Amino acid sequence: MPQYKLIYFDARGRAELTRWIFAYGGIDYVDERIKKEDWPERKKTIFRGKVPVLMVDDTTVPESRAIARYAAKLAGLYPDDNLDAALSDAICDKIADTATEIYKIRFSEKTEEEKKKEFEDDIYPTVMKPFLERLEKWLTGKEWFVPNKPQISWADLCISQTLGTMLDKVPEKLEPYPTVLAHVQKIREIPSIKNWIETSPQTPF
Ligand SMILES: N[C@@H](CCC(=O)N[C@@H](CS)C(=O)NCC(=O)O)C(=O)O
Structure with missing residues (x-):
């Protein structure tokens, strides 16, 4: 089972749907919330300087919709039809x-x-x-x-x-x-x- 880390701000915004999906699926993940004051430095280390990103072990998944869709597949919430x-x-x-x-x-x-x-x-x-x-x-x-x-x-x-x-x-x-x-x-x-x-x-x- 990979380790998941969802990186976003301390806000619901574009990350909250994925948090709901993880909650529904009972999927363990780290919910990292970057503080506003830390963002300028952290931005330099994040793929394309935008959040949310989902770390799946060492792989970065960008784009909130792609992340939510991936999480939905993990949680059994993505339709098979x-x-x-x-x-x-x-x-x-x-x-x-x-x-x-x-x-x-x-x-x-x-x-x-x-x-x-x-x-x-x-x-x-x-x-x-x-x-x-x-x-x-x-x-x-x-x-x-x-x-x-x-x-x-x-x-x-x-x-x-x-x-x-x-x-x-x-x-x-x-x-x-x-x-x-x-x-x-x-x-x-x-x-x-x-x-x-x-x-x-x-x-x-
Ligand atoms: N299309 C991207 C948009 C990502 C995006 O614009 N994220 C904003 C937060 S909602 C951000 O990282 N803003 C900080 C910045 O641009 O420095 C997605 O849906 O994930």
Whole structure:
């Protein structure tokens, strides 16, 4: 069994989905969280100077989506049906792209008021709302996200982890989507996930 080390900042960000997947799979790993003040020096030692990276023994795996997909395979959360796999990739890619849009605002120089306004006037109506409407329809009548061989997959964790942040910060935005909301909550109630949420470091983002 290789040794796994996930290297990121002390934040949920682009590493949290992989942490959920490891928690679900009961997979041992080192959760290394680089302090802000240590980053300029550490950056020089990290492949392409970007995190997250996953060390698998001495091999560095970069790119958060590739890392999460690899972790999902280890945890039995990657669909073995090819079409289900493609659909799970599609939703996780879509969510990651949306998160990138949100990060652009969050880490910009704008004031908190300006960031909030940009989310309300731009990102929410043009990106989040149409996405939530489609997801509400897709999940209606389904137990899990993938349709062909229905079973839990990393797509369900991805939906719950990302939209869970929205539930914590702007719960009213999920209220019009009861099926999505129930799905987010169902995954958060899985004992291994619930335990991770309750015991993991509390960070602002
Ligand atoms: N496409 C990459 C993006 C990685 C990325 O931009 N990471 C940010 C943190 S979320 C980073 O390393 N920022 C520090 C820096 O660029 O110095 C991924 O998904 O992993």
